[in-house]
Amino acid sequence: MSTFPLLAAAAGDKSIPAQIAETFGWNAELFISQVISFCVVAFLLHKFAYKPILGLLEERRQKIADSLANADRIKTELAQAQAKAQELLNGAGIQANKIIEEARSAAAKVTEQETQKAVAAAQDIINKARQSNDAELTRMKAELRREIGRLAVQAAMQVTGKILTAEDQQRLVEQTNRELAA
DSSP states (O other): OOHHHHHHHHHOOOOHHHHHHHHHHOOOOHHHHHHHHHHHHHHHIIIIIIIIHHHHHHHHHHHHHHHHHHHHHHHHHHHHHHHHHHHHHHHHHHHHHHHHHHHHHHHHHHHHHHHHHHHHHHHHHHHHHHHHHHHHHHHHHHHHHHHHHHHHHHHHHHHHOOOOOHHHHHHHHHHHHHHOOO
């Protein structure tokens, strides 16, 4: 058996809810005023506290979502910027290598040209030296012939003991030169 019927029998005729209400000290007027007060406080809290807090939380959630989306966008842009920077660096490296090769080629051409100029200048100097040498040799041979002719005339004059005429001297010089040339 249940304990409530026993309580009801002990209390007398009263109904069970009435007995419970009397045991716990329940007052209907006070209960209704507390229910109305609770509803007013719940409405005020809902209107002035709960909704603004929910709005702030939603706004905060939206800002966080925007920040995350912005961070993802920034990561994507950063990756693109890094890829572009790497591409530019690769392009710059290729262009630098190309410029270096062009500079080497130009330097080789200039070196070749300068070498050819130096060889040409050296050949020119050698040719001028040969011409000068040939001219000096020719001059010295002519001077030697004159000197030999003079010595031959002088020797002939001393051997013969007579003075030779200009024609005899010329003939003797020419004869000596022919013998020397042969």
